[in-house]
Amino acid sequence: MGRSLRLTLDEIANMAHLIRRPVLGSALQTPFFQSRAFSHALPRSAFNNREQAQQPRTPSERSIRIAAKEMSQMTSDFGLLPDTIVAPSSANRPSLFTSPNALAKLQWVRLKRKASDLLVMAIYRISNRKHGLKIHFRKTAPTAVALHQQMYTAFAAGNIELLKKITCEGLYDSFASRIHSRPRGERWEWEVTKYTSKPRVMSNRAATLPVDDAGVRQAVVRICSRQRLSRYKADGSLVAGTGEERDVMEYVVIQRMLWEGKENDWMVWGTTEETTLEAIEEAERKALE
Numbered sequence: 074m075g076r077s078l079r080l081t082l083d084e085i086a087n088m089a090h091l092i093r094r095p096v097l098g099s100a101l102q103t104p105f106f107q108s109r110a111f112s113h114a115l116p117r118s119a120f121n122n123r124e125q126a127q128q129p130r131t132p133s134e135r136s137i138r139i140a141a142k143e144m145s146q147m148t149s150d151f152g153l154l155p156d157t158i159v160a161p162s163s164a165n166r167p168s169l170f171t172s173p174n175a176l177a178k179l180q181w182v183r184l185k186r187k188a189s190d191l192l193v194m195a196i197y198r199i200s201n202r203k204h205g206l207k208i209h210f211r212k213t214a215p216t217a218v219a220l221h222q223q224m225y226t227a228f229a230a231g232n233i234e235l236l237k238k239i240t241c242e243g244l245y246d247s248f249a250s251r252i253h254s255r256p257r258g259e260r261w262e263w264e265v266t267k268y269t270s271k272p273r274v275m276s277n278r279a280a281t282l283p284v285d286d287a288g289v290r291q292a293v294v295r296i297c298s299r300q301r302l303s304r305y306k307a308d309g310s311l312v313a314g315t316g317e318e319r320d321v322m323e324y325v326v327i328q329r330m331l332w333e334g335k336e337n338d339w340m341v342w343g344t345t346e347e348t349t350l351e352a353i354e355e356a357e358r359k360a361l362e
Contacts, residue, residue: 150241153345154291156356158186159275159324161347179350190278197279197288204286204334214272217294217327220341222265228252229263229302241328241342258307266318267299275324286334293345297322 160166160183167175198208220239227235231252236245255261276293299320304312326342 229261260305270297288331
């Protein structure tokens with residue numbers, strides 16, 4: 074009852090941080106993506122000739138198809154793609170005057186990653202064009218904003234069914250647990266009163282999965298907004314410390330899976346943080362071990 078506004082808003086406006094993974098930390102250790110996620114090779118089927126297509130499937134090929142089907146039904150939460158870089162805001166990046174070398178290195182790594190991401194995205198699109206895959210870069214930010222609103226509105230309203238449709242497993246489990254632990258009869262309302270800046274796509278990436286016609290796309294979108302969370306007791310009175318506005322900057326991660334050549338709808342994976350030079354250097358050290 075006596076919790077501060079900061080704690081109350083942190084519980085909802087930054088809820089997705091509860092399951093985030095470090096941008097360049099543990100994500101690099103994800104075994105599933107280490108060897109195949111960013112391969113620039115086209116899928117095996119792109120090189121099949123007519124004679125190969127006429128050959129009967131071997132047991133191993135059938136096993137791969139079965140594994141792909143089971144995988145598509147198993148999970149949509151593979152974690153944040155390794156080497157995802159989120160450029161720091163102007164307030165957090167190294168200073169040009171006091172740390173020019175650090176700034177130059179950060180910018181160089183970011184530009185290399187962006188060029189690599191564009192190349193991989195182009196290959197991803199070409200390798201799946203037989204399925205009619207379209208990327209629609211301009212729709213990425215509006216999609217993230219719409220999902221951001223739906224997600225927090227559904228969480229405040231306790232709409233578990235909608236959350237299950239629009240959030241990945243880890244985030245959904247966190248939301249569902251907190252909804253069930255609320256005081257009986259308490260009602261929540263969440264709203265964005267203003268977007269304080271235009272949403273910006275910070276990262277837009279793709280990766281193929283180690284089965285035919287399967288992959289994943291992830292985008293990180295910076296959303297700056299003025300939010301208000303109001304909590305009401307069972308008797309209708311406002312919980313102290315709630316109902317006030319707060320400016321929030323979030324890096325929302327949205328994800329879209331590709332199974333058997335067909336893309337599912339975008340979902341919210343969670344949120345992440347800005348990439349620091351220290352995180353990049355730590356990842357480089359681990360890569361050399």
